[in-house]
Amino acid sequence: MKKKLRVTTKYIIISLISLVVLMPFIVMITNSFMQTQEIIANYSTQSGEYQKLSLIPTQVTLNQYYNVFFRQSDYIRQFWNSVILTFPSVIIQIIISFMAAYALAKIKFPGRNIIFIIILIIMLLPIQVTLVPNFMVLNLLNLTNKQIGIILINIFSPLAICLLRQYLMYIPDETIEAAKIDGAGQLHIIFRIILPQAKGGIAAVAILSFIDSWNMVEQPLILLNDTMKQPLSVLMTSYNYSNIGVAFAAGVVFMIPALIIFLLGQEYIVEGIKLYRSK
Amino acid sequence: MKNKRRTHIKAYLLILPFMAGFTLFYFAPYVLSLGLSFTQGVGNRAFVGLNNYILLFQSEAFILASKNTLIFTFTAIPLMLIISLLLALYLNEKLRKIELYRSIFIMPLVLPTASIILFWQIMFEDNGITNFILNTIGLNEVQFLNSNYAMLVVVLIYIWKYMGYSIVLFMSGLNSINREYYENAEIDGATKIMSFRKITLPLLKPATFLVIILSFINSLRIFREVYLLSGSYPHESIYMLQHFMNNNFKKLNYARLTSASTLLSIIIIGIIVFLYMRQRKADVN
Numbered sequence: 001m002k003k004k005l006r007v008t009t010k011y012i013i014i015s016l017i018s019l020v021v022l023m024p025f026i027v028m029i030t031n032s033f034m035q036t037q038e039i040i041a042n043y044s045t046q047s048g049e050y051q052k053l054s055l056i057p058t059q060v061t062l063n064q065y066y067n068v069f070f071r072q073s074d075y076i077r078q079f080w081n082s083v084i085l086t087f088p089s090v091i092i093q094i095i096i097s098f099m100a101a102y103a104l105a106k107i108k109f110p111g112r113n114i115i116f117i118i119i120l121i122i123m124l125l126p127i128q129v130t131l132v133p134n135f136m137v138l139n140l141l142n143l144t145n146k147q148i149g150i151i152l153i154n155i156f157s158p159l160a161i162c163l164l165r166q167y168l169m170y171i172p173d174e175t176i177e178a179a180k181i182d183g184a185g186q187l188h189i190i191f192r193i194i195l196p197q198a199k200g201g202i203a204a205v206a207i208l209s210f211i212d213s214w215n216m217v218e219q220p221l222i223l224l225n226d227t228m229k230q231p232l233s234v235l236m237t238s239y240n241y242s243n244i245g246v247a248f249a250a251g252v253v254f255m256i257p258a259l260i261i262f263l264l265g266q267e268y269i270v271e272g273i274k275l276y277r278s279k
Numbered sequence: 280m281k282n283k284r285r286t287h288i289k290a291y292l293l294i295l296p297f298m299a300g301f302t303l304f305y306f307a308p309y310v311l312s313l314g315l316s317f318t319q320g321v322g323n324r325a326f327v328g329l330n331n332y333i334l335l336f337q338s339e340a341f342i343l344a345s346k347n348t349l350i351f352t353f354t355a356i357p358l359m360l361i362i363s364l365l366l367a368l369y370l371n372e373k374l375r376k377i378e379l380y381r382s383i384f385i386m387p388l389v390l391p392t393a394s395i396i397l398f399w400q401i402m403f404e405d406n407g408i409t410n411f412i413l414n415t416i417g418l419n420e421v422q423f424l425n426s427n428y429a430m431l432v433v434v435l436i437y438i439w440k441y442m443g444y445s446i447v448l449f450m451s452g453l454n455s456i457n458r459e460y461y462e463n464a465e466i467d468g469a470t471k472i473m474s475f476r477k478i479t480l481p482l483l484k485p486a487t488f489l490v491i492i493l494s495f496i497n498s499l500r501i502f503r504e505v506y507l508l509s510g511s512y513p514h515e516s517i518y519m520l521q522h523f524m525n526n527n528f529k530k531l532n533y534a535r536l537t538s539a540s541t542l543l544s545i546i547i548i549g550i551i552v553f554l555y556m557r558q559r560k561a562d563v564n
Contacts (some may be wrong), residue, residue, distance in 0.1 A: 014369060018383045021439065024398035025390060043401065050411040051401055100297035109290040122305050124551055125544050128500035128524050132540040133308030135528060139415045156300035186289050215391050218521060219504040236393035237507050240400060245383070251394035262389040267381050269389070273447045276493060277485075 027053065032252045033060045036245035037068060039171050043244050050082050053193040056064045064249035082231035085147060086213040087152035096155065101164035102190060106176060128175060138223060145225050154213055160205050167201030204272030207265045214258055314482025322326050331538035341539065343515060344523040351501060355434045356494045362438060365446035367493045371453045381450065385443035396507040424509055438505045441497045445490045471504035488558045492551060
């Protein structure tokens with residue numbers, strides 16, 4: 001009896017903590033179904049009045065979403081900018097990094113270690129440092145204020161290759177040796193033997209890389225002066241000030257791609273985080 | 280022999296696309312920026328030794344940004360370690376539905392900061408929810424985003440956001456500890472606290488090391504939250520290194536940019552190597 005009580009308390013405590021962690025998410029979702037007028041009434045803070053955080057809309061409506069999609073011509077463009085800056089670079093990055101990671105993990109060749117150490121060092125440097133060389137080159141190539149500049153920088157950023165190499169190291173060499181004895185070529189080994197075994201790692205790294213790009217703030221802020229080209233990850237907060245009536249729905253819509261990926265791939269995210277081990 | 284050479288060529292071909300871009304956009308300009316940090320002038324660059332670094336340390340903005348970044352790092356990381364270790368220990372105690380709870384703690388990692396920042400604004404603005412609560416229970420209101428309390432808000436957001444990383448790493452560290460150690464300790468009459476100190480903590484060292492490094496790297500990303508919360512000109516207590524860099528990008532001040540980035544790389548690599556050495560030493564013992 002006493003034990004049961006203890007277990008129950010445990011569940012209650014952990015559930016309360018979870019609720020607190022989820023709170024920002026819950027508030028965003030429930031408020032996005034309120035009337036634009038209700039939001040304005042709750043959050044416009046004139047002369048010493050407090051904001052009213054209400055969790056349940058007096059009337060559930062898609063009014064805000066309608067406004068976001070059909071009344072905010074900027075929003076669609078900004079969302080599209082995020083898509084353009086994220087999806088192509090994640091896909092190309094994974095392909096290029098996978099090939100290189102395979103060579104670094106599974107083929108012995110002169111210069112392998114020094115190449116990896118250079119990549120690793122640059123990977124450990126924060127964005128405050130790496131943006132300087134990025135900016136210098138883009139400036140030289142006349143690619144500042146162009147979206148392609150950011151895409152290129154994201155494609156060659158070193159995190160994906162380090163994590164993929166780590167994952168490929170766990171695949172036993174024997175499987176490759178066996179295939180070689182059977183006379184399989186390098187391409188056959190990559191596509192038929194390594195790729196199927198590395199699916200989990202590729203998914204994990206692709207998800208982490210997506211999260212990074214979808215959330216980026218520093219790069220567009222410095223490398224794109226033109227607000228017409230900037231993604232929602234930078235511009236979203238302008239709605240909070242100028243158009244609070246649609247800001248909740250605007251925020252939720254921007255979350256959706258990330259949420260879908262989270263729901264489908266949370267196992268991979270955990271695997272991806274574990275890849276940081278023994279680095 | 281010939282075969283070996285062919286393998287090498289294949290390896291180089293595989294690595295070529297990545298290395299070409301990586302060298303062009305990261306490595307070569309990085310090395311160049313190291314060199315530029317010792318020069319001044321446009322076009323006709325003159326070698327000035329450590330002059331840029333001396334000027335950097337005379338810049339009030341740089342000192343302020345470094346100070347704030349240090350304060351943030353040294354507050355946020357210990358808090359992160361304690362909170363995420365406690366949660367990982369809690370989750371590890373054979374609760375059912377562990378995965379569900381773990382997912383909840385990972386979720387903030389995925390949610391775009393840009394979307395969630397609205398919630399933090401509602402909570403911490405002058406007329407926000409927190410002040411409403413403070414007022415209701417009879418305490419004084421606080422200008423959270425425009426006073427030294429801003430740092431507290433930023434630390435809170437950081438822990439909320441990146442806790443998932445540390446919990447996953449701690450949980451996988453805890454899982455790898457052999458249960459028999461605890462059973463034997465219990466037979467020997469050790470209390471729970473004793474086995475935590477003598478078994479869990481020492482065996483959790485590699486995980487802790489990793490959490491510290493990752494939290495450190497993530498802590499340098501906090502600019503995002505600060506920028507979205509209070510723009511390019513935040514309260515001076517949360518003026519971070521990236522704010523300093525942004526200003527100099529706008530002015531195209533290469534002397535500042537390259538010397539600051541070189542200095543920062545030396546410090547960061549130094550810290551990571553130091554932590555790594557300590558970890559290696561602990562492993563050997």
